Amino acid sequence: MNIIDGKAISEQIKQEIAAEVAERVARGEKRPHLAAILVGHDGGSETYVANKVKACEACGFTSSLIRFESDVTEETLLAEIERLNQDTDVDGFIVQLPLPRHINEQRIIEAIDYRKDVDGFHPINVGRLAIGLPCFVSATPNGILQLLKRYNIETSGKKCVILGRSNIVGKPMGTLMMQKAYPGDATVTVCHSRSKDLVKECREADILIAAMGQPNFVKADMVKEGAVVIDVGTTRVPDATRKSGFKLTGDVKFDEVAPKCSYITPVPGGVGPMTIVSLMMNTLLAGTKAIYK
Ligand code: GUN
16 A cells, blocks of 8 residues: 655645746746635635645745635625736736635636636636646646656546545546546546445445545445545544644545555645645746646
């Protein structure tokens, strides 16, 4: 059994990005600039955005954090998005989700210029991904692809089962794993809350990607011997013994599943750090205008 070290790979990629930025700056080109909009004070979102800003520093990017209170109006947010769309120094920006209920999330996503949509959430990027055109790929699926690639994990002809059909993980992950490419060329099944025999599907998976946000859902009897297991779950489960008061818990019961796997990602230290580094990779790309002029 091999543990996939997302933390180590993410550090390596950040160093590669920093080296490229240093070269660009030495040539007199500008530093990539990522802006993030954060609404309210949700604990998870605060941590994610703080980590994104920290990653920008490690990569040599300029970053801007724009904060609004949770009672911000949709109009104010849309106006800020338009300002960032027009700001020629900003190469890419994100609006951290989830947003307060009074704000129409889809309207916000669609207001972002797709050429600056480094989250890859805009319908133009999602559509281009679906038909295999160059685009910004959303961060978590892209991070998983990087892990598969850097560990040389075979995907061609494999049965890949994805648990969860969210727009930001399950759906794009399925699209990417069936793409004519490496990683890809897999036979993909996406399972969700209405799937008839999810356990049977899981047992047949060569590659199992758990992304439904249910702590410890995947047990040993659901995993084939030698499978590759990727755990996207990051639920904060209350834990009084910890200073933070919670334990970050994956969708996979790691201790009992790991001995059966050829490769497995831990939580934390697996997919999580790769998600942030994928956003950095997209920002680096946005800076070169390599995808969209
Ligand atoms: N909330 C959870 N994951 C993400 C992400 O990748 N991007 C944004 N903008 N919000 C998120």
